[in-house]
Amino acid sequence: MRTALVIGTGLIGTSAALALAGRGVRVHLADHDPAQARTAASLGAGTADEPDAPVDLAIVAVPPAYVAATVADAQRRGLARGYLDVASVKGGPRRELTELGADLTHYLGTHPMSGRERSGPLAATADLFEGRPWVLTPTPDTDTEVLNLALELVSLCRAVPVVMDADAHDRAVALVSHTPQLLSSLVAARLADADESAVRLCGQGIRDVTRIAGSDPRMWMDILAANPGPVADILAAVAADLDATVAALRGLQSADEEKRRSGASGVEDVLRRGNAGRDRVPGKHGAAPATYEVVTVLIGDQPGELARLFADAGRSGTNIEDVRIEHATAQQAGLAQLMVEPSAAPALTAALRERGWAIRS
Template sequence: MRTALVLGTGLIGTSAALALTQRGVVVHLADHDPEQARTAAALGAGTDEAPAGPVDLALVAAPPAHVAAVLADAMGRGLARGYVDVASVKGGPRRELEARGLDLSSYIGTHPMSGREKSGPLAATADLFEGRPWVLTPTRDTDTEVLNLALELVSHCRAVPVVMDADAHDRAVALVSHMPHLVSSLVAARLENAEEAAVRLCGQGIRDVTRIAASDPRMWIDILSANPGPVADLLADVSTDLDDTVRALRALQSSDEAKRREGSAGIEDVLRRGNAGQVRVPGKHGSAPRVYEVVAVLIDDQPGQLARIFADAGQAGVNVEDVRIEHATGQQAGLVQLMVEPKAVPVLTAALRERGWALRQ
């Protein structure tokens, strides 16, 4: 791939353009909002000038509802040798293209499983997709050359290619992305009119649960409108679990010992099923999750604190597998939780204490 055209310079399109440009691909940028394309170009994602002729690959980064129309227009004008889209749903756009009677041998639907709460070109980064799954949905009609171009795109973005059927993909993202987003929003909505005293008690748990609720509602309306059936089916199952959980909690309020035992068993059931589901979430590098120990360090809110901790851990020969930061409400301090292999805990603890860090249990 030597040339590419990115149609849609939001977060995903601009991030892909930045990655391609860094790998030496000449990238042309276009958007329904020319100012957005100019912003992406100013960030080094490519040029907003139109290509002189067909490019090797056209990447459509439009909302799901508009993907088919943008692709049909690009294919009708012969803008590229191959075409991909990066919409978060795959079955609907392909069926719409088929209904338009287009030759789809030059097209393959794709979906990078990466994003941020922020949108637009200013939120883009060249490493947005690094190490993340990038789904490809080829069919028997897909030309081998186009599949190879899509694989090259994934490679340039340092993502991990995953081949799936389009409808299977849509059911999967409903489970791991679309439904969780709505649940996060439902939980966050409880905070809107909550008392200030209650909100001030927010800790890392509520921050983790509600983080993705900060995303742009307009973008998510487009996404959910393109995949409503599978998401509704999953939410119906969640609703059943919620009804059962509410009944179990009400039973715990009963003066009848048998009902309280029944309620306790119901709560234990949902919690254990939650445990069983959580351990299936892939861990580092996509492997099965591993159990790490936590070394908690109290830090001041000053520049360079995190860098010092990581440097001290490195000098002790300890690899930090993951890190979380819990901010102290109303204070210029925080608790850094370093996740490490269990055998590394004594080494790291001794090294950090020796260097003057305040550790917490």
Template sequence: MRTALVIGTGLIGTSAALALTARGVAVHLADHDPEQARTAAALGAGTDGAPDGPVDLAIVAAPPALVADVLADAMGRGVARGYIDVASVKGGPRRELEARGLDLAAYIGTHPMSGREKSGPLAATADLFEGRPWVLTPTRDTDTEVLNLALELVSHCRAVPVVMDADAHDRAVALVSHMPHLVSSMVAARLEHAEEAAVRLCGQGIRDVTRIAASDPRMWIDILSANPGPVADLLTDVAADLEETVRALRALQSADEDKRREGGTGIAEVLRRGNAGQVRVPGKHGSAPRAYETVAVLIDDQPGQLARIFADAGRAGVNVEDVRIEHATGQQAGLVQLMVEPRAAAVLTAALKERGWAIRQ
């Protein structure tokens, strides 16, 4: 791949353009908002000038509802040898293109499983996709050259290619992305009119659950409008679980001992199923989840504190597998939780204590 055209310079499009430009690909940028394309160009993502002729690959980074229109226009103008889109829904756009009678040999639907709560070119980064799955949905009609161009794009972005059927992909993202986003928003909505005294008690648990609820509602309306059926099916199942859980909690309020016992059993079953599902979430580098030990360190809210901790861990020969920060409400302090291999926990604890860090059990 020597040349590419990115149509849509939001977070995903600009991030892909930055990654391609860094690998020596000449990238042209286009957007319905010329100012946004100019912003992406100023960030080093390419040029907002039109290419002289057909490029090797056109990357359509438009909302799901607009993908078919943008692709049909680009294919009609012959702007590239190959065409892909990066929308989060795959079945619908392809069926729309088929209904228009387009030859889809030069097209493959893709979806990089990566993003941020922020949108737009200013949120973009060349390493956004690094180590993340990038779904490709070829069919028997897909030209081998186009598939190879898509794989080259994934490689340049340092992502991990995953080949799936388009409709299977849509059901999968409904489960692991679209439905969780709505549930997160529903939990966060409980806080909108909550008493201030209650909100001040928010800890890391509620922050984890509601983090993705901060995303742009307009973007998510587009996504959910393109995949409503699978998401609705999953929420129906969640609603049934909620009804069972409410009944179990009400039973725990009963004066009848048998009902309380039944309620406790119901709650225990919900928690057990949650444990069973959570352990299936892939761990580091997509591997099976591993059990780490946590070393908790109290830090001041001062510049350089995290860098010092990681440097001290490195001097002790300990690799930090994951990290979480729990901020103390109303205080200039926080708790850094360093996840390490169990055999390394004692070594790290001793090393950090020796260097003056306050360890919390």
């Protein structure tokens, strides 16, 4: 791939453009808002000038509702040898393209499974897709050259290609992406009118659950409007679980011993099913999640503290598998939770204590 055209210079489009430009591809940028394309160009994502000849690949990075019309228009204008989109929904745009009479042999629907709570070109990074799954949804009619161009794009963005059926993809993302977004928003919405004394008690658990609730509502309306059926099906199943859990909790309040036992069993069942589901979430390098030992270190809230902690951990010869930071409310301190292999925890703890770090159990 020598040339590419990115249509839509938001977070995903600009990130792809940055990755391609950084690897020697000449990237042209287009957007319904020319100022946004110029912003992306100023970041080094390419040029806002129109290509003077068909490019190798056109990457359509617009909301799902506009994918079909944008791809069909680009094909009519003969802008590229191959066309793909990066929207988060795949079945609908393909059906719309069929209705528009577009050339599906030179089109491929794709979806990089990566994003951020922020949107727009200023939130873009060249490494946004690194190590992340990038779904490709070819059909028997997909031209081999287009599939190869898509695979090259995924490789240049250092993502991991995953081939799926378009409708199976939409059901999958409804489960692992779209429904979690709504559930996070529903939990966060409980905080909007909560008493201030309750909000002040917020800890790491509520921060974890509500992190993605900070996403752009307009962007998510575009996504959910393109995949409402599968999301509604999963939410209906969640609603049934919620109803059963509410009934179980009411049972725990009962004076009747049998109802209390039944309620406890119901609550324990949903917690255990949650454990089983969480165990299936891929861990480091895509493998099954490992059980790590947590070494908790008190750190001050000043520049250089984390760098010093990581440097001291590195000197101990310990590989940190994961890290979390829990912030202390209204205090200039926090707790850094270093996840390590269980066998490495004693040596790391001893080494950090020797260097003056306060370890918390």
